Amino acid sequence: MDPFKFGQVVSGNDFCPRPDLTKSVMNYIKQGQNIYVQGERRIGKTSLIYETCRRLKKYRTVYIDLFGVKSSDILAKRIVKAIISMEQKESGLFSKIFKTFSHLRPSFTVDPITGLPSISLDAAVKMTPDDIETVLDLITEIQTSQKPVVVVFDEFQDILKLKDAPETLAIMRSKIQFQSNIPYIFAGSLRNKMDEIFIGPESPFFKSAVLVAVGPLAETSFKNYIVKRFNDGGRSINADALNRVFELAGNISGDIQQLCSALWSTSDTGETIEQNNIAKAVELIFAREAKVYEADINTISDQQFRCLTGIARHGGKALTSSRFLMNIGIPSSASVLKALERLIQLRIILKRGDEYKFTNPFFRAWLLYKNF
Ligand SMILES: Nc1ncnc2c1ncn2[C@@H]1O[C@H](COP(=O)(O)OP(=O)(O)OP(=O)(O)O)[C@@H](O)[C@H]1O
Ligand SMILES: [Mg+2]
The missing domain is CATH 1.10.10.10 (Winged helix-like DNA-binding domain superfamily/Winged helix DNA-binding domain)
Incomplete structure (x- = not known):
């Protein structure tokens, strides 16, 4: 089976260790320090946060992905859903949470085709930036010293797309600054947008969180990780080919894994992967992605x-x-x-x-x- 994963969060054994970053995020969480995590796309921001929170066993994570949020109504509902889905796993305060949001008529559905569960809320009940305040208050209520909470806002820069972005940011900031024992993590890949939020002097979030910059994985340990995966699967890769992979993928973790996955798919057990295997692997990526490239060109x-x-x-x-x-x-x-x-x-x-x-x-x- 293909041992390379890309386009998804990696954790546990799939997570190539980056001890310095993991440790510093861990310490910030323990101190209740708010941070903003910034780095190129597909470099490993979400995985770093996810893996760090997973290792901090005592902590529970309210994870909110802001990707594509279009209104404060959707944002507030995503936070509600994140709280409900966390408490559902925990069950401690679940009925209380459910009651608090009863006007939103939360319901659980299971997609009959995929079997995957999801939570839905009443679309007719509109939530406003003020409701975000109430929702964030609730996080204080579910937090206890035995079970502290970490709140993660991923793709946070997308908040700037809301019509009422300034108001929403101001409300969030005024709430969050008084929740000094709750660590908030804001992650995003569009550097100038994240900077606008955290270092723009006009922004309500100005200097409200410490920067954690996520760069490429340490080359030697990532190379060892990749070599081991090929070897465990009865294949090997020579040093020149591996260097070429890193170069082609511009040292971006997810792109490197994507190319390794394509090399895996285009090679056989017992084979040693060399530089001349790369063309075939890249062609496979082209075949899979050409539609997206063509759509981009058409626009x-x-x-x-x-x-x-x-x-x-x-x-x-x-x-x-x-x-x-x-x-x-x-x-x-x-x-x-x-x-x-x-x-x-x-x-x-x-x-x-x-x-x-x-x-x-x-x-x-x-x-x-x-x-x-
Ligand atoms: N620690 C790691 N060990 C191994 N692979 C990793 C690691 N971190 C990231 N990757 C690779 O990068 C891919 C993207 O990781 P992740 O989604 O965490 O990045 P991201 O920076 O959050 O990306 P995006 O900007 O798209 O949200 C993973 O699917 C995996 O292939
Ligand atoms: Mg991410």
């Missing part, structure tokens, strides 16, 4: 497409230089900047320092492969 303009293929071919630095403009056939640097801005907005590329990079390294490779 962008000709100029944006020129910039994108230009970055794929010539790299992401000095994009307003006359040389780059000439290479991509766009006469003005202002047009390039505008196109880049849009590509960032679409999350196709991102900017790090003075360099523009592909969010997905396989998309870049695909554009080259297609000779675009």
Whole structure:
């Protein structure tokens, strides 16, 4: 069976140890210190938080994913659902919680096809930012010294998309600052948005949490982890191929595992994986992801497409230089900047320092492969 996991949280044996970060998050939690966890996409933020909370056996976690929240009503309901699902496992205060939210008519349903359970709340009852205050108060009530609570807001930057974002943030902040014994963890991958929340002087969350930056896994231990997984499955990978994997995946944990998974699928038991196995594995990734790439291309303009293929071919630095403009056939640097801005907005590329990079390294490779 394929031992590589990507696109999902990894924990326990699947979690390649990162002792320094785990320890520091653990200490912050024990101190009741609020933190914000920041790092590139697919680098391992959620897994770090999840694994750390799991190891702190005494603690219970209220985990709220803000991905795609569109209104404070949805946000408040996600928090309610997170509390209900945590208490459901614990059962201690479950009936009290259920009663508190009875006006939302919570109900449990099991998808008859997948068999997966879910909680639903009455969509007709609208919740407001003020209700978030009540909901956060409840967290204080369920917290005890024997069973302390950690609250995790993942993809927290998405809160900025709410129409009433400033009001919602202000209410959350005013509540959270008085809950000094409850550690809150805010995680997100869009650095400038997270900075806007935590270091923007205008923001209610200004200086309210300590930064924990999540970078790539330590190379040697991640390489050992990968080699062991291939070996345990009766295969091996040579050092050159492994280096190439790290390089191609831009040192991003999830992309490295994705490529290893494709190498696994395109090799056989007893085989030693070498550099020339990589092309086949990458083609498999292309086959699986081409639809997404094509959809992205269909949403962008000709100029944006020129910039994108230009970055794929010539790299992401000095994009307003006359040389780059000439290479991509766009006469003005202002047009390039505008196109880049849009590509960032679409999350196709991102900017790090003075360099523009592909969010997905396989998309870049695909554009080259297609000779675009
Ligand atoms: N400690 C780890 N050990 C092994 N693999 C890891 C580890 N952390 C992350 N990964 C790899 O990265 C993938 C993404 O991890 P995770 O979802 O935790 O990242 P994230 O930073 O929260 O991503 P996103 O920005 O998409 O939310 C995992 O599925 C796994 O392949
Ligand atoms: Mg995540």
